[in-house]
Amino acid sequence: MGKPERPATISDVASLAGVSVGTASKALNGRGSMRPDTRRRVQEAAQRLSFHANAAARTLNTGRTYTVGMITTDSIGRFSIPVMLGAEDSLGAGQMSVFLCDGRDDPIREQYYLKTLLSRNVDGIIVTGRRTQARPPIAAALPVPVVYAFISSTDPEDCSVVPDEAGGARKAIEHLLATGRRRIAHITGPEHHHSAQVRATGAADTLAEAGLTLVAPPMFGEWSELWGRQAAGMLLAMGHDVDAVFCGSDQIARGVASTLGVAGRRIPEDLALIGFDNWDVMALACQPPLTSLDMDLEGLGRAAADLLLDAINGRPSPGRHTRPCRLVVRESTAIVVSQPSTAPGPLIASARPE
Amino acid sequence: MGKPERPATISDVASLAGVSVGTASKALNGRGSMRPDTRRRVQEAAQRLSFHANAAARTLNTGRTYTVGMITTDSIGRFSIPVMLGAEDSLGAGQMSVFLCDGRDDPIREQYYLKTLLSRNVDGIIVTGRRTQARPPIAAALPVPVVYAFISSTDPEDCSVVPDEAGGARKAIEHLLATGRRRIAHITGPEHHHSAQVRATGAADTLAEAGLTLVAPPMFGEWSELWGRQAAGMLLAMGHDVDAVFCGSDQIARGVASTLGVAGRRIPEDLALIGFDNWDVMALACQPPLTSLDMDLEGLGRAAADLLLDAINGRPSPGRHTRPCRLVVRESTAIVVSQPSTAPGPLIASARPE
């Protein structure tokens, strides 16, 4: 209770330890040479006063703030959050604090935040968010390093970290092939959405390599459960003999599952179903639980943070960095074919069903 | 391209405008008295150099940092996010930046963040997150104001902002009564969860005031779709003549809808269904779309931020502040009774179906 109201300054520490401020500073930061005894005395004094260096003062002459800004371009959504958390975790371990800036898809707001961050002398900036396309760079030339996470910059020289969505689609198809499926349909989001394009292309390419094609052209629509239901209905109406549906998102897949269930098709016995995003609340509540692709957004955020820390420390890694997706197998693609041993070996291996 | 690497300082501005630093400072901050012409000259110079005051330097002698810390107790989840966004929005409008701290339900981590925030001299702290119960205060006595948002502190003197969940349950029941339902069941989350308790009690109390009771004791389980499916099955097996189910969450309600659909019960013709949280992705994808209660978490976050700003400016508002829930009516509770005009007037009015 006798604690002083005003937090202790380094001169309090210095006078308690009987040294000058300069010496106290060196003692606490492990700089300069001094008798071990002196150093210990200063450290004890700091401890007793529960001294913690004033960040503003330190910033003022080192130039470093040990803060970074995190700007989302769209409003912070389901995809940005894990990225942010991963980044925050990694940065926090590096003693850095994170400024949260919700851009809300408003360029004015975004530029305002940028100015604010710069006047706060952040050591670096992470830009994240989801967009239909790569986004233009946040500014032409900045005095601090910038890393784009999940979203990517249109400037190939900018450092971006993005999931390998084509590779994810490849894993999906390989998994379906490995479990004996051959007549595969693809239902996904809007045609102008980059993710939808990449995933569809990745799926088609992988099938082509196996000498197969989709049973029908990719069905583009919305990222919604409703579209999944509608598309599944269309698929049934078309009368194709489909034995698997690869969906561009878990929500779409869930819609598909719902319609198929009503139509009396059993999953996975009659059809295998696979989603994308591995959004637990969707994938697990789906009937049956949904095999999906996990983009490991938290790991992606962590990776972005690490790249930013490196850049801050003078080791920039410009360019586009991709990270693999992980296939998470659940009941919706359980193997029900009678001759599992005839499935092509290499495909099983590359599916990495762990 | 000719831009200087080092950002402009106030002395750059001063010399460009031909005045002293002190005068420049006054001109830019609207302090002191000076010729309008001089002020304008300084402002123009600042503009030309795109000068932005160094936050650290300003902090150093005003003591104010114009930053606040936001700590989540649990890991940042679906509930914390809107709260955070609302708070961030309100604080940003007040020129304050927000430090993001993900506590991950780890007390050590939380205390570490607290120390960090204090050494950064934040002007205030917002604590948010979801818990089964009120949480103990984050620290005994802090040099800065703290506001708890969504979660509340066990110390009644602490400033907390929470949704009026009992009032929400009341609105749900009143809406069901107003639409002619009388035989109402309640399926909700874990019995030890404060929200489950409060919502169940609110529902029971409201029914009691109308001289009614739940058709069965509240069914406590989990906050999951699976539990909703199971509970609905139990309800059907019990053979009660239920005409409405009020659920403790949208996920549970969705599970209920699913089981009822399979069992051939029509919603809303045979049963009305109402959820809680108004989680769009659940409420809208449900078949049929789900009437639900919206806690207006973003508004709650905004309110918490405003209270914090007031407290920072010397006008604290200790104690627990509640905010109303809003009923969002969708198809799952559409009126299908044959004599709508006989529904009791006051109940309709208080249901506020906007």
Next chain:
DNA sequence: CTCGGTTGGGCAACCGTTTTCTTAACCGCC
């Protein structure tokens, strides 16, 4: 004993801004 080398620790400048105090100039009035 003297001298050069080493080392512990103090002094003071500096980071960029705000703010108080002071001074110089200018005003109108008697």
Next chain:
DNA sequence: GGCGGTTAAGAAAACGGTTGCCCAACCGAG
């Protein structure tokens, strides 16, 4: 024309650290 009162603007002292530089003391060697 001198004088008090007002006002514009400058000088300088903080704010709390860090760091380069310098000095004194102490060491061992010749």
